[in-house]
Amino acid sequence: MVQNEYDGLKLNQYLRSVVKFSSRFTQKVVRSGGVKVNNVNATLFTKLSAGDNIEVYIDKSEEQDIIPEKMELDIVYEDKDIIVVNKPAGIVVHPTKRYPQGTLANGLLYHFKQNGDNCIVRLVSRLDMDTSGLILVAKNAFSHMSLARDMNKEQFVKAYLAIVHGNLPQEKGVIDKPIYKPDDGSIKRIIDGRGQKSITHFNVVERFNNSDLVRLVLETGRTHQIRVHLSSMGTSIYGDSLYGKEEDEYINRQALHAYSLQILHPRSGELLKFQCELPDDMKELLRKLK
The missing domain is CATH 3.30.2350.10 (Pseudouridine synthase)
Structure with a gap:
């Protein structure tokens, strides 16, 4: 229900400034007939009055050009x-x-x-x-x-665990180095001043003889960010064939795992936290290093 302080606002202004819809989503949902004011279809420029009831309909049948496949999902x-x-x-x-x-x-x-x-x-x-x-x-x-x-809010946290060659110079710190794609024909990224600002926070969970188990939190989300940043520190991830080397004797892929996620629920605003344990191949690598 529209409160007194928003009396006279246009619907698009209300949805963007009060409900915090993006401009794109506001236009899409209103123009598709998904918003009613007092049970009447509204336009972007419908003028609101205190006490108006606004309903937004977001559930609709959708199609996608992807073939459904039965798969075991965790x-x-x-x-x-x-x-x-x-x-x-x-x-x-x-x-x-x-x-x-x-x-x-x-x-x-x-x-x-x-x-x-x-x-x-x-x-x-x-x-x-x-x-x-x-x-x-x-x-x-x-x-x-x-x-x-909400991805830029402090409550939105993506955390990873990586097993790296060598020991990071500090127990905890920040890697702030720009990441650049030098060639459209390559997937590899490099550290270069022409690149996008990229920030990774790290802390060492456990140290071994010339290896570390590291927790990493992304402040930005660039392609291959963790892999590029760790490699630039001289501590490439075990098994990373692109930024380090293949090491089938240890692990047959990069030892990187997105183990923790914290978000604000999109509808309720509730703070949700999720975790999953290390997969078996990374556990086995840790046993070898110990």
Whole structure:
């Protein structure tokens, strides 16, 4: 219900400044007929009065050009707005020309359809194919907008565990180095002043003889950020063939795991925290190093 202080505002102003919808989402939901004021379809410029009742409809049938595939999913949490999945290493998150099927998105779409959810896969976070751990997916446009908006808030925290060669120079610190893509034909990134500002916070969880188990929290979310930053410190991740070297005798992928996620729920605003333990291949690597 519109409070007295917002009397006279236009609907688009109210949704953006009070409800905190993005401009894009506001336009999309209003123009699609998804907003009613006092049970009447509204326009972006509908003038509001104190006491008006605003209803926003976000549930609608959607289609996506992804083939649903039955897949065993490690679901950490799910409700009508979001789903959090623990992705194993070796699985691509979203279909590409090289991997049109067998991706996490294929499995999620099958899961949604089996449960009667009329939604598509809206990724809020992504992981490299050979990085394991928590991935956050929105189940409707409102949730995706809300989570994307909140990603820069201090309550939104993505934390990783990595096993690296060598010992970091400090127990804890910040890596603040710009990351740049030098060649459109390459997936590799480098540290370069022409790049985007990139900040990673780290603290050493456990030290070994010339190796560390490190916890990392991203302040920015650049492609390969953790891998590039750690490599630039002379502490490349075990098994990282792109920024270090292949080491099948230790592990057959980069020893990087997104183990913790903290978010504000897009609908309720409740602070939610999720964790998943290290996968077996990283546990085995730690046993070898000990």
